[in-house]
Amino acid sequence: MKRVLTAVVLIPVVLLLVFRAPLWLFALAVAGIVVLALHEYLGLAEASGYKPFHGVTYVVALIPTVVSFALILHSFEGSSKLTCYSLGLGAVRQQLEILVLLPIIFGIPVVFRKDLRGGLASAACSAFGVLYIGISLVLLINLRSNAFQVTLVVFILFSVWAGDIAAYYVGRSLGRHKLAPVVSPNKSWEGAVASVVASILVAIVVFHFNAQLERWFSFDSTTFYIPLARVPWGHVIAIGITTNIAAQFGDLFESALKRGAGVKDSGTLLPGHGGMLDRIDALLFAIPAVWYYANLTGLLLPKLHFP
Numbered sequence: 308m309k310r311v312l313t314a315v316v317l318i319p320v321v322l323l324l325v326f327r328a329p330l331w332l333f334a335l336a337v338a339g340i341v342v343l344a345l346h347e348y349l350g351l352a353e354a355s356g357y358k359p360f361h362g363v364t365y366v367v368a369l370i371p372t373v374v375s376f377a378l379i380l381h382s383f384e385g386s387s388k389l390t391c392y393s394l395g396l397g398a399v400r401q402q403l404e405i406l407v408l409l410p411i412i413f414g415i416p417v418v419f420r421k422d423l424r425g426g427l428a429s430a431a432c433s434a435f436g437v438l439y440i441g442i443s444l445v446l447l448i449n450l451r452s453n454a455f456q457v458t459l460v461v462f463i464l465f466s467v468w469a470g471d472i473a474a475y476y477v478g479r480s481l482g483r484h485k486l487a488p489v490v491s492p493n494k495s496w497e498g499a500v501a502s503v504v505a506s507i508l509v510a511i512v513v514f515h516f517n518a519q520l521e522r523w524f525s526f527d528s529t530t531f532y533i534p535l536a537r538v539p540w541g542h543v544i545a546i547g548i549t550t551n552i553a554a555q556f557g558d559l560f561e562s563a564l565k566r567g568a569g570v571k572d573s574g575t576l577l578p579g580h581g582g583m584l585d586r587i588d589a590l591l592f593a594i595p596a597v598w599y600y601a602n603l604t605g606l607l608l609p610k611l612h613f614p
Contacts, residue, residue, distance in 0.1 A: 347573040354568035368441030470502035477501035510547030557592030
């Protein structure tokens with residue numbers, strides 16, 4: 308009952324943020340989620356026997372979000388769709404450049420530790436937290452700020468939610484073959500297949516009504532509309548499958564982290580759901596999968612020709 312009540316409260320709030328919140332508020336909400344999820348991740352790392360660098364990890368993980376927040380405040384609001392798109396790509400490039408500095412950022416604190424045993428593990432799990440949570444979630448801001456690909460945010464959420472529901476009910480009633488018995492004994496291949504099918508169905512609905520959904524988002528009146536070509540069926544099916552597989556592995560990966568740490572949930576923030584990390588684990592793999600697929604294939608981007 309707690310799980311249902313929590314979902315009833317959270318889902319409308321999330322959809323309101325996605326569709327109607329100004330970009331700066333959406334970015335601020337994502338920053339809050341980064342902090343909460345990272346807190347739980349670092350707790351799992353400590354329960355597993357590691358000693359991550361808490362302060363540095365928080366700061367570095369939030370830098371990409373702060374960069375996006377600053378660009379939104381000063382550039383995105385009131386800009387055209389093409390300007391938002393180019394600024395968004397520039398922001399992502401700046402955010403990803405931080406990856407080059409991760410060995411330095413987390414290598415220096417190791418030098419000043421009195422106990423050098425486990426220094427490599429501490430630096431590695433701290434840097435991974437930045438990638439796993441900070442970089443992944445900031446890509447959601449990039450998609451939300453891109454007026455061409457903004458409906459991908461809706462697709463990611465609905466795909467993960469529908470896949471999770473399908474896997475649960477089909478797995479519980481028809482599941483016979485264990486998917487990953489060591490990590491998650493209750494998950495089955497039957498549930499996994501049902502989850503993929505649900506994600507494909509969501510992709511069909513979302514991309515069919517993409518133009519209508521786009522108009523639900525709150526964008527400044529100065530943004531102009533460029534009609535987009537219908538998404539080919541091959542892309543619809545491919546992104547549905549890709550997103551779902553990534554989401555299922557995201558769920559299993561976080562289960563593996565909890566198993567290794569010897570805990571049932573990452574936290575107790577959300578009644579019936581565990582912690583924030585328990586709630587977004589599938590999203591943390593699905594978001595980068597969708598972002599890379601969309602930008603590598605040019606999905607939903609207009610074919611513009613300049614003289």
